Amino acid sequence: xxICSFLPELxxxxxxxxxxxxxxxxxxVDDGFKGFVRSYGDAIDAVVQPxxxxxxxxxxxxxxSPWILVLIIMVAIVYIGSRHVKITIGTALSMVAxxxxxxxxxxxxxxxxxxxxxxxxxxxxxxxxxLMARSGRVQAFVNPILDVMQTMPSFVYLIPxxxxxxxxxxxxxxxxVIYAVPPMIRLTNLGIRLVDKEVLEAADAFGSSAWQxxxxxxxxxxxxTIMAGINQTIMMSLAMVVVASMIGVGGLxxxxxxxxxxxxFTVGFLNGFALVGIAIIFDRTSQAFGRRLQKHSEVIxx
Amino acid sequence: xxxxxxxxxxxxxxxGPRGEDFVDVVKKGMGKAELNEKHGHVLGLQxxxxxxxxxxxxxxxxxxxxxxxxxxxxxxxxxDPTAGEVLYDGTDVCKMNENDLRQFRRHKTAMVFQxxxxxxxxxxLENTIYGLExxxxxxxxxxxxxxxxxxxxGLKGFENHYPNQxxxxxxxxxxxARALTNDADILLMDEAYSALDxxxxxxxxxVLLDLQKxxxxxxxxxxHDLDEALRxxxxxxxxxxxxxxxxxxxxxxxxxxxxxxITAFVKEVNRGRVVHVETVMxxxxxxxxxxxxxxxxxxxxxxxMMTGAHVATAHIVDENGRPIGAIDLQTIIAAMxxxxxxxxxxxx
Numbered sequence: 001x002x003i004c005s006f007l008p009e010l011x012x013x014x015x016x017x018x019x020x021x022x023x024x025x026x027x028x029v030d031d032g033f034k035g036f037v038r039s040y041g042d043a044i045d046a047v048v049q050p051x052x053x054x055x056x057x058x059x060x061x062x063x064x065s066p067w068i069l070v071l072i073i074m075v076a077i078v079y080i081g082s083r084h085v086k087i088t089i090g091t092a093l094s095m096v097a098x099x100x101x102x103x104x105x106x107x108x109x110x111x112x113x114x115x116x117x118x119x120x121x122x123x124x125x126x127x128x129x130x131l132m133a134r135s136g137r138v139q140a141f142v143n144p145i146l147d148v149m150q151t152m153p154s155f156v157y158l159i160p161x162x163x164x165x166x167x168x169x170x171x172x173x174x175x176x177v178i179y180a181v182p183p184m185i186r187l188t189n190l191g192i193r194l195v196d197k198e199v200l201e202a203a204d205a206f207g208s209s210a211w212q213x214x215x216x217x218x219x220x221x222x223x224x225t226i227m228a229g230i231n232q233t234i235m236m237s238l239a240m241v242v243v244a245s246m247i248g249v250g251g252l253x254x255x256x257x258x259x260x261x262x263x264x265f266t267v268g269f270l271n272g273f274a275l276v277g278i279a280i281i282f283d284r285t286s287q288a289f290g291r292r293l294q295k296h297s298e299v300i301x302x
Numbered sequence: 303x304x305x306x307x308x309x310x311x312x313x314x315x316x317x318g319p320r321g322e323d324f325v326d327v328v329k330k331g332m333g334k335a336e337l338n339e340k341h342g343h344v345l346g347l348q349x350x351x352x353x354x355x356x357x358x359x360x361x362x363x364x365x366x367x368x369x370x371x372x373x374x375x376x377x378x379x380x381x382d383p384t385a386g387e388v389l390y391d392g393t394d395v396c397k398m399n400e401n402d403l404r405q406f407r408r409h410k411t412a413m414v415f416q417x418x419x420x421x422x423x424x425x426x427l428e429n430t431i432y433g434l435e436x437x438x439x440x441x442x443x444x445x446x447x448x449x450x451x452x453x454x455x456g457l458k459g460f461e462n463h464y465p466n467q468x469x470x471x472x473x474x475x476x477x478x479a480r481a482l483t484n485d486a487d488i489l490l491m492d493e494a495y496s497a498l499d500x501x502x503x504x505x506x507x508x509v510l511l512d513l514q515k516x517x518x519x520x521x522x523x524x525x526h527d528l529d530e531a532l533r534x535x536x537x538x539x540x541x542x543x544x545x546x547x548x549x550x551x552x553x554x555x556x557x558x559x560x561x562x563x564i565t566a567f568v569k570e571v572n573r574g575r576v577v578h579v580e581t582v583m584x585x586x587x588x589x590x591x592x593x594x595x596x597x598x599x600x601x602x603x604x605x606x607m608m609t610g611a612h613v614a615t616a617h618i619v620d621e622n623g624r625p626i627g628a629i630d631l632q633t634i635i636a637a638m639x640x641x642x643x644x645x646x647x648x649x650x
Binding site: 198202204207208 | 406417419
């Protein structure tokens, strides 16, 4: 700090705004937000109520159906999606293993959660991605927001979510969607922007309207990239359900949280592997499905 | 069928954010290089005036960067002009509103692209009906029409293949079938055959000529290949640096090239397939001798017929069978081999 003796104080010690002012600003923002929550919290709760119903309904359906029925449906979906015997057998085996170690119900709760999160991310993400692809200005506006959503530590945005919604499934769901939707938006945007200019020109030359162009050319050609986005979204939702368990989401995440708190090594890993199992099932199935949709690009002439 | 001409009038295209501001400077004579250097704008087209007669094939020829692809995109306004008019049936395409333009593109024009621009996720049949689907025509009806054209371009049996499964030549047949299925008066072909190998290219040229005999569409064909231009074009316009250097029939261009640039081009051309017998015949003196050749026969064909018939002289008859001139083998051969130079032409 010898250098400081030669420099004016201003250049040596960062001139922070004084504590009093910061405290004031902090307090007014906090109070403002609390006021906002007090006056609009009920309205917001009412708006997201359908999500709660949907989530509860799906969770009940998953948990209370006989396990054999769920397993059969799951294996059937995996087979229809992937048309791949190995993936199908792998799915059946890992689900049986999960059941054997007593994690069936928790896995069902997590599955319901991830399914709803993925659906919401797709429904929200694809339209935003399309808008971004259509306008450079929207892209310039949305991109920084996505950057914030992806890099902001998830614990930070849990604070306002919990303030508004309290503890429960819906706030967990919103936290997961905030974390999982950016790749969906980004890859939809990218996929549409990468569509061959020549083909778009041809669509224009035949007199396609904007909607016809989107439906017939841009979306189908962007599909592989969009499928990659869906895949990413699923993986990120699965990773996030553990964090979301901190604000009351049940399932495998909650078990992991308890294992951390109590240093239950085995319980932690069992639940962790159950998550990995689901992740791999989702990943392989959605990728195989995506490849099947692209069968036209596989056979290359000569 | 259609006798709809396309008239391009005083068309200018200057690429850049303030293109309109520089039309006047270009009109006063500023060239492409100077405009780019001084103002950072690219001169795409300047003062284009071409009448493309209805029912004929008009070829626009030029090397890369000459503005030929820019020009064809003005006809269906994939590119907006900076100044000028593109008239079709008395309507200025450049002034159409969005909806009229879409209707014009759907019903009056069809386009074939250099890189085919097929939809990779659709089969040959689904690609072919694309134009009709956009128009909202019932699927069964459009499939029927599409199947007809797929068969005409020689792709029967490939209806359910994907473009990736086909060779370049076959893909361009799909492109052609897609354009023809639209049943539009104007057929725009942007370097449609440039990506194909020479043999397939000639093959596809024949397909186009055969179809044109009965369809009589207004075809605008872009190419960088003079041989292709001469084979296909009822009328040829040659573009250089965004300006029309010469326009006329193939014969006019080969026999009297407008400048050194075109002279250099036509030097390599097989004149025997371009020049007609009546162009080099001498006036009839006395009775018609030897075999008779119809006017419009090209020199190569005349030479083949005469040598086949073992005659050295022939007379040329018009469409009513009246003799209009005489020719001998020596004249034919001389006309086929003499390289015309710019100087020769001026002396003549």
